[in-house]
Amino acid sequence: MKKVKKSKRTHLKALACLGVSCLLWAAPASALVQDITAVFRPDASKPDENTFTNTTPVTGYCQMAPGQCADNKTFSIRLPVSAQSSGPLMAKPADPRQGAYWKAPAQWRSVTVVNMFGEEETVELRISGIGSRHQFDRHVAELVGGGVSALQGHQRLWVGSSWVNPPSPCRYSGVGFYGDFTYQFLWKTPVEEGCAKIPNYPIPDMRYEYLDIAYELRTPNPLTMSTGVYSGVLNFGIGPHQDFDFGDVMLPNDSQLMLSFTLDVQHILKVDLPPGGERVELLPQGGWQAWLQHGRPPARLLRDQTVRLTASSRFKMLLECSVIAGNTCGLKNGAGEQVPVQVAVTLPSGLSDGAGQSVNKRPLRLDGSGTELFQPSSYVDNRPAVLHFEVAKDDVGTMLSHPGSTYSGGVTVVWDSEV
Known part of the structure; x- marks a missing residue:
């Protein structure tokens, strides 16, 4: 796998939605459950740091590019959510939802967590980044007519160059990793709007192998909470016009993501x-x-x-x-x-x-x-x-x-x- 850094000469193009897709989509009945855990233990060496520590294991992009995630103060979770094209992606479609379209729940969402005594607190979460690895059924150079390297193929295939360069309003997060058939990426999501990567050439078949999410947490003040475990659930829809939206061509294998929160307060x-x-x-x-x-x-x-x-x-x-x-x-x-x-x-x-x-x-x-x-x-x-x-x-x-x-x-x- 090769790594590529963002080109300084890249120009991004924002595309507005010009129509409404008539594509029918049948939502799978399955739901994916992901645990989010955090703990508060008082630290005598840091008496003024009265915050929870996120103990959710880091997986996905931040395992491969830990320096980039540390610089941006993000961490990621890799979810077994894949998506498969229901048909070819057309070259420069008028509707950006017919291309490689991504939208994440980037606004703060609230979830109530409750302990065994019925005491309630509020946790907030936002998705600050999304990513995956897309895969073609043929060498990327073949998609652009041949005679170029894999890197050149990825750069020519898309408006605005390869996927290390996200379409607006998504933002660059660090680096991308490419291969002959694949490209791995993570984009920052500062706002809850669609980011459309538009192909310059037709793509007969494309697949997203998984879903990487980077997220931020706002946790309550543990000093005002009772000792014990607080839990709650936050649900997100996956699919066209849902919270996680991959457009109208890339259809996911799951219809719902359930984040299960556990906050453990260990007072002294x-x-x-x-x-x-x-x-x-x-x-x-x-x-x-x-x-x-x-x-x-x-x-x-x-x-x-x-x-x-x-x-x-x-x-x-x-x-x-x-x-x-x-x-x-x-x-x-x-x-x-x-x-x-x-x-x-x-x-x-x-x-x-x-x-x-x-x-x-x-x-x-x-x-x-x-x-x-x-x-x-x-x-x-x-x-x-x-x-x-x-x-x-x-x-x-x-x-x-x-x-x-x-x-x-x-x-x-x-x-x-x-x-």
């Missing part, structure tokens, strides 16, 4: 306590010395406990208490006397509440009010968060009226990713 939500951090002792600011030496009652009892937080998903926070005191937890002495303990949280930058506000000493309550939703704007990796525990002044007075008592209670802070 982890909280690490320092050694001994599960035991919290509440003390006056500066310790008990002012009370023991001077009899000055403390204004409050408090303790700030730092934890290390890793989060790529939205979450909510709740309290669970061994002693309940209204809408918060309580501490109780041996005589059953109890006082409330106020619990609050401060979250690191990169996390905000549902209104986009930073979280600084946000109260935690048993009913969950005020902490129903926290969401990351970027991946938060092993950052410090603070749990604040406090007994207010009036409640400290109650405790001091029972000297020699020890007040204790269990406070469980819940970080729940099921929002």
Whole structure:
């Protein structure tokens, strides 16, 4: 197989459709299914890259010309969709649909993907390139009268030279590969309009061996999605006047392409306590010395406990208490006397509440009010968060009226990713 680069002297000719074909076409009942897969895994080395990674295997044109695809930021899938001419392609037909006509769904299409809980997100896709390898039943030089090389034959056979030079509005994508009977190509499709390659000579028989598509994806923000798998289906018609349209002479072997989307969201939500951090002792600011030496009652009892937080998903926070005191937890002495303990949280930058506000000493309550939703704007990796525990002044007075008592209670802070 030989490779050819685009000629700088090429002139493209845009042809308007001049009529309506009367060719009858019977659509096959078959449909082709192609998986499109993408995954989100947070990366501590790239906390601001909050996007899905397309994990669909690259096949087709980009396997043969990876440099061209990398330069154009495209990748391809090869589909087993072939097309066969139903009759000869005439030389310079008045109707471009009677030549080698190509049109792809180049506009953005939307598909709804849903997880097992019924949560919906939107994925968008557009076909940014189309290609194939066309094959003749005889040497290409024979089609143009003989006496030329294969490359010259391909160049003379078509208006605007060989298929490395696409007709407008399709655009050049890199290189083409030719043989004595074949030509492999990929054209960019910036708009959803037909691209007609017009033969200069009659072509008795032509076949497209497969369909290469290059595509672009727009995926939702994974940081706003729940952990799990989201799936959905996008359908395209194949054939005359369908989404993938090869004109009225080249008839495909499939009538429908079904793209099956699977988006896998693999979030992390982890909280690490320092050694001994599960035991919290509440003390006056500066310790008990002012009370023991001077009899000055403390204004409050408090303790700030730092934890290390890793989060790529939205979450909510709740309290669970061994002693309940209204809408918060309580501490109780041996005589059953109890006082409330106020619990609050401060979250690191990169996390905000549902209104986009930073979280600084946000109260935690048993009913969950005020902490129903926290969401990351970027991946938060092993950052410090603070749990604040406090007994207010009036409640400290109650405790001091029972000297020699020890007040204790269990406070469980819940970080729940099921929002």
